[in-house]
Amino acid sequence: MSNHTQLTRIQAIIQESIQVKQTVLNNPLLMNQVSGVVDAVTNAFKTGHKVQFCGNGGSAADAQHLAAEFSGRFYKNRTALPSDALHCNSSYLTAVANDYGYDEVYSRLVEGTMQSGDILIGLSTSGNSPNIVKAFETARFKNIITVGFTGNGGGKLGELSHFLLDIPSKNTPRIQESHIMIGHIICELVEANLFP
Template identity: 65%
Template structure:
């Protein structure tokens, strides 16, 4: 059992080592921080969306902005789109789950905002439709995906594709990258 645990810890470390060895990906993380900081500075909002574990990660990262990360500072306008369960279940029932995020972005988003989508495959239909809607409205898109990027590759202004095809390892790295994003944005705006 200890060997199995060590293998899983090492697998997580290996993915993070691969991230360190990809200067292009590190540069895109920096680009993402600039997009988010610019949105907040200009009065924009940052929206997050995901499914399952990625929805939990989206909610976690939104809370880091709207609450606080390291600094005791004012809250920033960030929210995870799935948190209104009445909305989500009504739209899913009356229309389809696939359009729930796109419809909400259409209702509350505006040019200058940022939509961050988390999908390990990069092919979640509800996130793809939300990205399409966002781009048509002048909302920047940041995709957190796995190795290939899936269909989100073409719809992301900034693609943060973790070099792995293993869902748990991708999600662990999404949180790492998300925390880096939160810390840099917080420092830029409030330090």
């Protein structure tokens, strides 16, 4: 690839990312969903509940990143908030995947460690990851609030999510870039609400 061709492609990728974010910005329904998530997460933390994240691959990395913004810090030096990504215990993950199947890895943790009033945030660009779908089914049964970070129409998570943050794209990297942007917005506003 020539230098000119490469530079042209770099600019096109950045333009694609901007366009997806512009579409998100101009979607009032999505903006209201983000605001609703901020209120729900703020209320969960205020009432002693936790916020857990789950995802696969790059979305698992994003889940861990966003959980760390709550349990560590975002902008402010403040007390830690109870939040984690469900894939972080490799012994648990490999045991359950081996004994029950990978589709069960998150639902069993939801069953065993979460309670009514907690929030489960699942990141799946397709909205159809079987292990996240099962986790959301378990969460709904236990009266746990579910937040789906998806793309491509929401998939199966669409009907299982109390709040659906569906990025209007079919391009996985562009969806994930918007997931992190919206996740950071939620972290910033929740922190500001709790620690004014």
